[in-house]
Amino acid sequence: MTDIPAVRPPLPPFTEESARAKVQAAEDAWNSRDPERVALAYTEDSVWRNRDRFLTGRAEIRAFLADKWARELDYRLRKELWAFTGNRISVRFEYEWHDAGGQWFRSHGNEQWEFADDGLMRRREASINDVPIAPGDRRIA
Template sequence: MTDPAVRPPVPPFTEESARAKVQAAEDAWNSRDPERVALAYTENSLWRNRDRFLSGRDEIREFLTEKWERELDYRLRKELWAYTDNRISVRFEYEWHDTAGQWWRSHGNEQWEFDRDGLMRRREASINDIPITAEDRRLTW
């Protein structure tokens, strides 16, 4: 039986395992399930998301709950940018609309650092938003 505290693939990363980790993150975030996503992080994981600093799974879960209440019909794509032994860098793009119906495309970069069990202990995200029309959407269900 697999230990639930271990999240394969685990470091050290190869190109193949780094791509698998990125795909797993994309799949989890597209579920828009804060509990599922939060389980990929260590109990004391540190985050910088734009101008917000978070510490620990509880804050991450709360942040994600608020995010997906505000960012409706969220759809994300992640792409491996680079990797080392226990770090992965990704670029991403996601689209969503607000409660007024305005669509947005958000672009950014993330730097991830993992513990030996494959849980993310640090996440640094820089994100920019641009308004788009519904017709300009590229990421649809």
């Protein structure tokens, strides 16, 4: 397991610039499709709601992500800052992926993030909807 930095900048309270940097860092990490790398951005006891799933802790997050990217093939994500205040950031996002049968999907959603003082995310609330798309309708390469 990779060592976790004691501090993960940018740190709250967020400015527009630091909130945008945090969102871009999250997009870059998720696009790596590396569950270990992504899980390190969360506190050891981080609490998630992802659609209808409720997770607690980095180990559950890591396992969830490994399963996700085993099913959601060729996953590509785009995140956009929606709002920020203090130690919270809200984003809208969409990502595209296909299943093992070759059906492509675009998943739309929003997330609310809450950060600890050290810059690790301690809470994530995600609402997501999936729409089947034709391969020619993809927007994210």
